[in-house]
Structure formats: structure tokens, C-alpha cells
Amino acid sequence: MRKLALILVCISLLTTGCWDYQEVDRLATVLALGIDRIPGSKNVLLTVQIGKPEGKGSSKQIGGQGGEKSYIIMNSEGKSLSEAILSIGKQSTRRVVLSHCKTAVLGRDLAEMGIGEILDDLKRARESRRTNWILTTDKTAKEIIEKDISLEQLPGRGLDHILQNFKKAGRVVPMNFNDFFARLNGESHVSFTPLAQLEDIDKQVTNQLEKVVGRSLDTEEKPKTLTIGKTAVFKNLRMVGVLNEDDTRAHKWLVDSPKGSSITLAYAPQAQTNGDKGDIMFEIEDGQTTITPHISEEGITMNIECTTKVLIHELGATGVNVLDPKVVAQLELQTAEAMKLQLEHTINTAQKELKSDCVGFAENLHNYYPLEWKQIKDNWDDVFPTVDYQIFCKVKILSSGTISNPTLRSEPE
Amino acid sequence: MPEKGIINTKQFVWMLFIIITTLAAMQIPSMLIMQAGRDAWLSVVSAWFLDVMLALVYAYMGIRFPGENFVQYSITILGKYLGRMVGILFPLFFLLVCSLMLQGLSQVVNTIFLPMTPFNVILVSSFLVSAFIGRKGLEVIARMTEVLGPLFFFSIVTVCCLVLPAVHMERLKPQLDEGIAPFLIGTPLMLTSFGVCIIMAMYIPLCNRPENGFLAKFSAVSMGALVVGLVTALSVGIFGIEDAQYMNSPGLQLAKMINFSNYLERVEMVWLLILVGSGIVASSSLLWAFGQGLAQIVGLKTYQPLIYPGALLSLVFCIGSFPSSLNQTNFFHYTFPIVAAFVETGLELFLFATALVLNKRGAA
């Protein structure tokens, strides 16, 4: 009797179910998401990139060259992000799922007007993940989402790959939702994201070549290329500025670690005071930056200590003799100086230009001087530009690649 | 005695561990972070200590009244009528915990697995399965936890290891920023949810070695505290206290952070499955404790017919009192600690003191 009842319950459960059942070919898988503000209104313009499954009929081709693209773009508008997401349903025959969307791109207008309203949705939505990447652009997110990335069938995944690579090596700190939120919630309320740009690299190259050759080159018109090399800084939910590429690199040394980055040194041996400068490039194999705050009567001082281990990547035509320990020591010193200069420039930009603590001074102060911090906390924005800092850089050259000295020396003048 | 099954100490440990952890690992960390901020893990440690102290009392009572659980010895101590009135509070408390637990788990299942499925379907099916298991008796529950418990423990530890790269130590600093008050207030919150393992008093008489009661509880609470402490500390270290305190389930969010070499990601469902499975088994042992306790108070020969009605009653509690997850969170945060503190600590200490004063002992 009891078993019969159990069976009945099971059957009734089985026959009435299937609320969430959804065939996989009735879904539109979003790969990347672009959010723009419609100028002059509060409305959000959403651009989504949806992977298009290649049916058995259609021919499979790579990267949409000549053939069809393997993704489609859809746009929708709404008062808020979730409303915009829902209203994609108006044009899509398939249910939109966001669980595979790994990248969200913020348009510049939106970022500058404030992102507070969309953040809640990004945190709350079931399908949103805190490991997703966040990007900002200097123009509109729509362009970035619509952009093909060469070699990639699905540009949305291409963006993911670029940012994944940054995690291992790169000049930019990739930002996932979690760190972005956590930094915004942090003591300084300053956060940052990588900045995606569309650059006409081909045009630039052609122009330069044309100057050299002196005539117009007969090259094909190529589309713009997506590059990620700068950093957008957010303060109190608003984008306040951009760090240029050099500052971005030094910014990475400060807030993440110098590891995986590179540094170029304009080398000038002291013996040859005139000329024969050459560029030497180092790859930073390992490194660490520690910021130690120090409060004294004079004020707040930040001791920034940056130790790196580098590999010689390129000696160029400098003609240095790296087999000479003295030269190596000198190289190390000069590199440290170059790093210091770069760091100083970056901190200066943050203090004077952006007036936002994107270098993490506030966190360190809070950690080291919790009591004092409570007093500074409220007027930190005013204090930050005046904070003094000292930079100590230390560079250790580990190896020189597969050869030691450059074999081809530049001709003496 | 209604229950004929015998459990061994290993099973005892895993059963306690599962009950503590499924109740605590899901929702407690965020409440704790709300109370204690970055020092939440300290609350876990101090609650662990206090709970071990409390366990001493329970273990002692288990030995002083051999072969009796608290339902029975409250009758022995306080007499036929008062003892029954006091004794019935324990089964009812287990029923309440069962409601809370299954509501929370079903809510998570509804949000993560089946967003379009009616909540009640999930709730009813989880109650059905846990009553099915509960009716099979303590031995079956014990054996199931023996399989699920280690799985659960290692899955949590694995999750914690996999999210370690995402931890930013500076989000955990500075400790004791606001003094010791926050973590002291957090302690009772944690203690009350650890305290659900007063169910140990139901198990001690059925254990093949009742004198190991304290040891079992100690190991279970230590494992539970380790897990909850890890989840709490990692949540702070990863999300920061501002976000972590309002998360419905920080443990789940932690699992969502897993991204191991870009291939192993979005696996939180696997972890969640193990958690929900353990939760259902844990609530079935709560239902069992309800049935067993009630059967002993009334003096029945068998407790099994009471399991399904108990589950139904618990379901009605759920539907009537927690129409939404917000209700449940609110109850869990503000009302449950008071109730739990009364039952877990107040009643037991009262019984303990009365037994000492009246010099009552169990019939050996």
C-alpha cells in the first residue's frame, strides 16, 4: 500500500514536470555583451553576440571570411539592463541564455555617466558569474561586440582568450567582475578595467610606409583592429579617466605584479656620453611590489618597493658586453631607474590628473594603520594627491636568452 | 525502544557533521560576515570552542542517563507531566530546523538548477525523499551519511582549494578593525547553528559505544568549524565584506568562482548536488529524531508511522511561514538564534542543573 502510494506520487511528479526543460536548439547562447547608454536618455542599449550553430547543411568556414559569420549580433533597448535583456526576446525565436557569456563591455558614455544601476543586475542575475571579464571602451560597446577578431570564429571567445592571456603575461591587468566590485567597494572606491579600442593599425602602418617610399601604396582597405592596451579608471561608479599604455604597464606593476610584463631601457653607457643609444628590452620573469605606508608628523609616506627578476629579451645594436659583470650591474641599476621613473609618472598621473587612488594606497593605509585611517578616511580624496612616496626598485638580470652578446655590432660612427 | 538500529562512532561523526555543515555552510557565513565583518572566522573559532564545552554537558548527560536520550531523561528528571512538556520541545525544534533547512536548500535549487520550476514542486519532492529515507530508520540514514559525508567534506575542501588563487589577502585585513565586539556578537549566531548537533543526544543511546559521544561530537564540530570557517574566510578574502554580507549563499558563490586553467569552470552544480544531497539526508535524520522523540514521549512501539506526518507538518510550517527566501533568511537571522539558544543551551543546562540538584540518575 505504502509502495503503491509512493509510485503514484512519483508518476504524478513525472507527468506534470518539465518546467525547465528546454531543447538546446531552442536557445540562443550569448557569448559577449555590450552595454551602452543612449545619449540624452537614461536608457540602456544592449548589444549581444550570439553564437550561431552551423547546421549540417551549411558549409563550415573559419572566421567568416567569404562565408557566413558564425555569430549574429542583436540589439535591444531598455530602461535597465535586465529590461534590455528581456526585450531581446522580442526579436529572437530562441530563448536567450547568458550563462556562457564571459565578457561584458561597457561603453564610454555609460561608464562616464555612472554604472551603479547595471552593477546590481550583474551581481544578482542567476546566470552572471563573478569570474566574467569586464571591459570598457573609448567609444561604444556596440562596435567592440560587432567586431571580428581575426583567427577567431567567435569573437566573444576571442575577447575571453585575450584576457586570459593577460592573466599569465601582459601589460594590462585583466579585471573580472569580482575584483571590479571588490575594488569599488574598497576603501578608496576606485576601480579600473582594461580599455578596448578600435585602432586602424593597418592605416597607420601604411601611412608610415608611404612616407618612406614617397608614394601611395596600393594596399587593400583593411578593417580596424581591436586592441586592449590601456586602462580605464573608475571612481565612485563613474569612469574618471584613462591611463595610457606606459602608465598602464607601470600600474600593473603596482597593483598586480611586474611578472609577465616587459620593460624597455634606452641604454646609454656612461663611457659614451654622446650618442649610440640603443634600446634594450627586458622581459620581467618574476617580481613583486610591496607598498608600505608610513605615517609620521610630516605626513603620509608610501614606501614602494619593487623587486624584479628580468631576462634580456633584446639587446639591439647597443653593443654592450653582458659578459662583463660590471656592465651587467650597471644595466641593472639603469633599468631600476627606468622603472622608478615610469612608476613615478604613473603615480603622478593618478594623483594629479585623475585624482583617484587607483594604485591601492588606501587599502594599504587601512591595513597598516586602521586607527589613523578612520580619521583620514572621510577626506581621503583631498589627502591622496598630497601623499608622498618613495620608490625603491631593484632589478636582477637572470639570463640573456640563447646568446650572450649581440653578434652584429652597429658600425662605429 | 522504538529504534532497533545501532550505529557506530564513525557514522555518528558523519551524521553530526552533515547536519551541522549543511545548515551552516549555506547561509550562515553571510550573516556572520554581516555581524562580524572580517573577523567572522574568529566567531567560528569561538563558537567551536563554546560548542565543544556544551558537548561536554550533553556527553555527560548521555553517560549519566545511559540508554536515554534527552526526551527520555527529561521525563526521568522532571517527572511524567512536566518532563513530557519539556521533552516535546526537542522534537519540535528538530522539525523547525528541518523546515528551515529544506526551505533554504530548495530555494537554492530553485535559483540555480530549476528557475522556472514552481518552488513548491522542489520543496515537496525534497520533503518526500527525506521522509522516505527517514522512515527507513537510523541505520539507513547512518550508512548514507557514511557515503555522503566524506564526499561532502572533500568536495568543500576541493572547492576551497580551487578558489584559493582568487583570494586577495588584503581584503581580510585588518583584523579586529572594530574591536572585539563584532565577533563576540557573531559567536552566538554561529553557536546556535552549530548547536543543532544537540541531536547527538538522540544518537548516543543508539551508539555501540555511548562513551564516545563527546569524541564524535568533537570531531564533527571540528570538521564543521573547519569547513564553515574556511568558507567564511574565503568569502571575505575573495568578495570583500561589502559584497559577501548580502550574498544568499556565499558557499555557492565561492564554487562559482572556480576557474581552473580555463577548462574547469561552471562546475558549482556538481558541488551543489552533493550539498543538496547531504542536506536532504540531514533533514531526514531530523525527521527521524522528531519521530523517535515523539514516539518516546507518548510511549509508542514504533516511530515509523510518524515520519510522513512529521514531514507533512514540517512542509506546512515551511509554506505557511516562509513564503519567500527573504522570510526564511530573516527568520534564520533574527528569530532562529533565540529559539535555538533557548532549546540547545537553556533547556539542556536547566535539565543538567536539575539533575544535579535532585541527584537523579538513569537506571544503569
Place this chain on the structure above:
Amino acid sequence: MRLFRSRKRKKAPKPELSQPLAAETDAKQENPPLNNSLAENLNTLQTMFANCTDFTYRELKIGLELVPVLLLYVNGITDEQTVNQNILKSLVNIRCSNLEISRSNNLEMIKNEFLEIGNITEISTIGEVTDAILTGSVVLLLEGTARALQIGTKGFVGRPISESVTEGVVRGPREGFTESLRTNTALLRRKIKTPNLKLEKFVLGRVTKTEVNIAYIEGISNTKVVDEVKKRISLIDVDSVLESAYIEEMIEDEAFTLFPQIDHSERPDKVAAGILQGQVAIFTDGTPFVLIVPTMMIQFLQSSEDYYDRSIYATSVRLVRFFFLNLALLLPALYIAITTFHRELLPTPLLISITAAREGAPFPTVIEVLMMEVTFEALREAGIRLPKPVGQAVSIVGGLVIGDAAVQASMVSPITVIIVALTGISSFGIPSYSFALAIRVLRFGMILLASTLGLYGILLGLLVMQAHLVSLRSFGVPFFAPLAPFNLRDAKDLVMRFPWWAMGERPRLIAKNNNNNTQRQKFFLKPAPPDENEQ
């Protein structure tokens, strides 16, 4: 109809038992003693065996006084040669006067002095005579004696000992049990040479009179289990036992379950191994399948070859087997749950290629999977039942048509075919056929649950299944042991198969004896090269 019948039987079990079927009446109820007169005895037996062409009798007159003697046997189940050579010939050759019509010890004399046969017993009732004849003995009746001699001449020409079909091994003994009980016990006795190996006889089946032997080693097996086996077997009261499955179903602990709780084998080495670790084997005449009790679930996943291969290899094979057990149970369900409920679990490229593969598929995934699974089961069944050459044709046609043509015709998506094929292969990885049957049935339940509630449904199904599994017992031994209740000592032969020198103990739960001695060998006999100086 069935429900009604079972109801009726429950209500009135007694009267039915007291009124056996007509065919059994004479044998059971009236068991008159033998008569002094040979003619009358013959008359009684002839009426009993009317219309039995194989019933043979031969009248002889032996000795100087020509004492009438009657030989009775059933043709075909006796060894004709023995009857002729050792009985008839020696009887005919009796030439002494000691045999007198009036003497009473004639029978003893024949038995003691003339018959060249080892197995002779004296019987005294008609019932015993019929029993003896029907089990292949020759019965000798003597004029003037109310007793008879049962001469064991069982000589049924059975199948020779051949390799086991259902449990093949690469390394290990090739012999398998046959249909003859004596051969089977002999095979066992050849392996276990101790008088402590006890073989106890039961006769089951009122009509079939099937001989059943239980085998165990005194001192190793648990006496409680042996007593329980004896008790349960002696409670059986049926008309027929044609296969050991009849007994299995009547002595198992829980009737309403998909899982077999008693293992069976047709390999003497496996049965011997079972007996040696304290189990009890139940031999049934007429079938090569021997039951082994008590059984733990883990045994269904162990093959006898595990113990003949190197232990590391055996361990890894077991791991594969456990993995494939789970696949066989869950793979189609997981496929449905993940593709139709939880797409997040798939890597993005896989999701897109699955979507592409399903593009334009006419049926929902569940229907597709169910269709293919049912087809697969049909193919499998057809392959087993059909004559061997045709069976192969079926599998070829099935593979080609279902695998390829169905995809070509866009009936099913190729991934479904992969899933179903993989599930099929996985289910072949389970060594025990009867356990695989349970998994096969449960798989469909899991598919239904997965299509209703996704992974959560699978979870609920697994919980219910596990609760059921751990609540099962086989002759008092927890079925799910040594996993739950967990026993570290017994876990030496769980997923891992420890080397023989490290498995010092018999499984405690099975062999826990009254004297509690489960020691099998000296502790840790790890082999090592001899010391240097000894060389």
C-alpha cells in the same frame, strides 16, 4: 487477476498446502511399506508407473533355489553398462544354496556377497522405492522380503565439463560447472581438500525432487549464516525447482527489489573462493549455476580474474569498472539533464556543436534517447535469443541501420547515438549479468527523472536508490558493505585489490565467526629476495 490470486493465497495459505495437487497425492500421502510378496509389490508399482514407457522391470531367478528377484529402474537415467555388467551378471552368476526362499537374510547376503556396486542402501517403503527409481537407482526386490535394495547406478549422460560461457577469463581455470550435481560437488571437492568442507543434502520440489546441496567449511563460515541458510531452504515448499533462481527468489531477504541479493556463478574457482572466505554455496541439481550467500553488492562488480591478475592491474580495472557502472546507470540521464536543463556545465564550443548537431532534429532529446535505448535493448535481446549466426547478423544490421541510417535520415542526432552506444558498452563492463539487469532497468527511471527535474531529479533518484541499497541485507550482512557500514579492513578488497600477501583476513562481515577468527594467513607475507649472506 494476479492481484486477486495473491490476495487469496495470503488469506488462506493453509488449506492449499494440505491439499496438494493430484499428481503428488500418492507419493506424498500414502507411503505403504513393501509387501512380502514380489508379485504384489510389482503390481503396486506397475499401477503407479502406468503409461511410463521408460519404467523397466526385470524378473530373475537366482541361486540354486531359484529365488525370484525383481530389478526395477527407469531407463535412460541409469548407467546401462553398470546394470548389465555389475548387477545382472553377478546376480545371474550366483550359484550357491545359501539363498533360500524362506530365509530372511537373503537380502543382506546379496548385498554383502554378490553385488559389485559400492553405493547400496536398504529401503523398506513403496515411496522410497519410487524415489530411488526416479533418481536413477536400480531397486532390487526379493521374494519373501519386505525390504529392498537401492543400488546406486546413476548414470545420466550429461554435458561434459566445459568452459564457462557466462564468465570468461583470460587467465584462470577453464572448467565450468555442469548440470550434474555430483560433478559439480566433485569439482569443488577437488579444490578444497578438507573434511571440514561440508556438503549437506536437501531435496526440494514435491514433483521434481531436485537435490540441493549446501557447501561450507566448518570453522570458517559463520554458523549463524549456515543455520539461517538451512532454515530458509527447509522452509521452501514448492512443487518444482528447475533452476537455482527458484531457490534464490525464495530465500532472499527483500523480495521487492531490482537488485539481486544472492550471487551466482558457474565457475568452480569462484565458488571455492567464496566458500573459503566464509560464504555458503548452494548447489542445485540440473543447473550449472551455484548460489553464493551472503552476498555484498561489491561482489557483483568483482570478477574472478581480478584475483589472478597483478594487483595493480586488477585495481585499475576495477576503477574502470566502477566508472562504467556509473556511466551505464547515469550517462543518458546526464546527457538529457545537461543539454536540456543545465547548459552551463558544457564548454562553450561543445554547446555550440551540440546545438548544431541537434539543429532540425524532429524529436525532443528525451524521446530520441528513449527511442535509441529501447532499440538498443531490443537488439541486445535479439542477439541473445536468436541462433548464433543470425544473432550476429542482427547486430550488424542493427549497428548499421540504427547507427548510421538513422543519423543520415535526420531521425536522431549523432550525439545521441554516441551516448547510447557508450552506455551500452558501459553496461557490458559490469561482470554480473543479473546486476547489470537492475542497472538497465534503473537507467530508464533515471532518464525519466532527468527529463523532469534535471540534475536535481537525478540526485533524488540516486538518494532513493542509495537509501534502498543500504537498507538491503543479504543473510544478515549489509548489502552495501564494506562501503556503508564502512570497514577499513574489508576495504582491502573493495576498489583496491590488495596483493595476496597483504590480504591477511577474510571479510569480517561475512566470516565473523563464533570464535571470531578471520585470520587467513600470517601477517604480511611480502616476498623479498633472500639475504645476501645466505647466497
Place this chain on the structure above:
Amino acid sequence: MSIAEAADPKGSRVWNPLIEVGVLEEDKHMTVLIVFAALAISLAEGIPLGKQGQWKELAVMSTLLGMTILLAAGNYLGLPSPLSLLERLLEPIGKAIFK
């Protein structure tokens, strides 16, 4: 549309402590189901108990089921459940202690 509303597209489970909890239509169906379930349990468990003559067990079980049905009926009519009453009593204390 506020953020909170936008984030909860189902919109059915927004709870406001200031407004008395209304009874949703879905929960009304549940009440009916619970009554049926109670009857089913009383049949499935009660008949064997009755056969074995365990009247005390039967009585306790029926009392439990009766309480369940009463509570379910209370839910149906929108009466506060015992836990809600408990919550009203104890929540102020909890709020005083915890943040």
C-alpha cells in the same frame, strides 16, 4: 522600474515586512494537496496500524495529521502560522542583539 524589480523578473516573491503576507494562489492549491496527502498518509500508514491493533500509534498519527490539516487550513485562510507568531515575538529581541 526599480533595480530590485528589474532583477526579479518573476516579481512574485517580493516580500515587504510592512505589509501582511498575503496568500498566493499557488499556496492555496498547496493546501488542497496537503489535505489529500494527509488522507493518503493516513490510509497508507493507518491501515497496517489498524490491522496490527496499534491503536495508540494510530491515534498519535491521526492527531499529527489533524494538526497539519488545521495549520494548512489556517494558511488557506491567511491566518499567521505558529512560526510567524514566534517570529513576531522573538524577532525584536534578535534585532536588538544582531545587526
